[in-house]
Amino acid sequence: MIIVWGKKHVRRSLGYVADFCPICRRPSAFNLRRVGLAGHVYYISLGEGDLVGHERTCKRCDTPFEADPGRYRGPAKKLAPLKELIAQTFPDLGTVWRERIEFENQLQQGSVAISSADRPPLILSPFLLLSPKVERQFATTHLDKEVGFAFAGLMAMLYIVPAIMHKVAPDKADDAFLFVLLAGVLLVLWQVAMTGRRFMRREIAPVVAQALRPLKPRTSEMSRALDELRKHGHKIGRKLKVSDIEAHLKQPAPRPETSTAKAPR
């Protein structure tokens, strides 16, 4: 018998904190998590593991960032409206992030002049911030709902087609079963291969577009940023298509929210 065991990252929620989100470009609510490295048997972790760090995940854009829990008064157990969460967990947020918040306000109002030398790092930044999320996604196999539908379709056809063939052409029933099996397996494998592409289109492209929108990025600027990341071995550089980001940038900007904190997921 083969026993599957090893180490895996285990994330445990500590509660909610307020902080600045460089993707949303404003203060936001975050889920603060402890990250441990624990042993596992058949991917069932044994405890919360040795501490390797903390991360905060934005409730608005779902992007995880490294976190220093020492900067907060302590995480709130319940998600409160942003103003309350700031007062409760990070009352110095406005002071600590003053320069950045001022810059973002000027950017939104179009009253800041960005030199051509300053644009490349500003364009690159959202891609770099989302790179760890992409690396994590592609480190393991993820199956999405399309793979589930393809598999369910295969199972249904393996039941239906032979039943029909036994009635209309019994001598061809075995051939039909093999044909459906082969075609179905190929369809499932194709859907598995497309999972990464769908993840990039659904989870990454809209978030990059949201972060880049105030900078009004040109196609060449985004291509250059992705080339740079590809050269340095970031998967986001190979997997993300500029055309997918542009598709979102062409859509009207989402209306600003009145309440910044979302309900817990």
Ligand SMILES: [Zn+2]
């Ligand atoms: Zn965010």
